Amino acid sequence: MADSPAKRHLQRVEAEEAARRAAGGNLVEGTPIYQQTLLQLATDRARLKQIQSSQAKGQLKAALLPTYDAYIEGVLAADAGGQDDVVSTLMLWNIDAGLYDAALDIAAYVLAHGLTMPDRFERTAGCVVAEEIGIAALNALKTGAAFDPGVLSRAVEVTDGHDMPDQVRARLLLARARGLLATNTEATPLDAEAVSTAIDDLRRAIQLHDSCGGKEDLKRAERLLTKIEGNQSND
Structure with missing residues (x-):
């Protein structure tokens, strides 16, 4: 996904522009960068489901997370809000990987804009951060x-x-x-x-x-x- 500095820069710009256009709505769901990132997330979640060890899952998440850095940087730079299942999921992944400062950077955005966790989660975003x-x-x-x-x-x-x-x-x-x-x-x-x-x-x-x-x-x-x-x- 992010295989060169130029491509990472382009992804960051696209994510920031998509988030700005959403401006607190749900339009980000229809943007190409969001759909691409969501597809990558689904692929990586399938890999994680094949692992039973929580520790091993955390290690794999740590290895996968840099793939999403450009997207996260762009969304957080826009600071526009709008429901984004990629962002809220990666917030939790950073916690699972032990990358707490990065997780809290994302959490500050998620909670400030009232983003929810994806439907498969029963807890609120604030509860997820505090509990985990x-x-x-x-x-x-x-x-x-x-x-x-x-x-x-x-x-x-x-x-x-x-x-x-x-x-x-x-x-x-x-x-x-x-x-x-x-x-x-x-x-x-x-x-x-x-x-x-x-x-x-x-x-x-x-x-x-x-x-x-x-x-x-x-x-x-x-x-x-x-x-x-x-x-x-x-x-």
């Missing part, structure tokens, strides 16, 4: 792996105000708090403000979903804040 990133972060933290706190903060911010089950938002807030607290080390200790932010997230998460699993985290965070404030008063 929250789960990925919590799974990483359980194994002691690092997960960028900045990604979690962006996910919280970009999905703020979007409807989703309370437990989904609670999970994302729990992940952000745990991710932040995990950065606390002797070499780089957290300050009182950062710990207070984590406490606020944990309290909100528990309020939203009492069984979210954050109660012990909250106790530890409150003890840490007391310790920090005590050290500051002794200085």
Whole structure:
């Protein structure tokens, strides 16, 4: 699909022009660039259906995603809105591939313009972003792996105000708090403000979903804040 810099540039321009013409409607569905990209997406989805391993699917998605870069760049540059199943699908693919910053760049566009997920998905776009990133972060933290706190903060911010089950938002807030607290080390200790932010997230998460699993985290965070404030008063 995108086999040369010239062709990629042409695809980006065509995608941007198609999105601008759509201007919040559904006319993009009838444009050649959209139909071509949708056909490519269907072909790649067929390849993915042949794989059972979620990890292997994520790896294949990571390999396939550059094919769509020019299209995504063009649509996001137009910033015009209009339902686009390619864009919303690739938002999720980037999450599955662990490309969270790219996913959130797309999510900001999807949520700002009210794009929906394709019909085969039952969740709203906001729910997809919050749930998938929250789960990925919590799974990483359980194994002691690092997960960028900045990604979690962006996910919280970009999905703020979007409807989703309370437990989904609670999970994302729990992940952000745990991710932040995990950065606390002797070499780089957290300050009182950062710990207070984590406490606020944990309290909100528990309020939203009492069984979210954050109660012990909250106790530890409150003890840490007391310790920090005590050290500051002794200085």
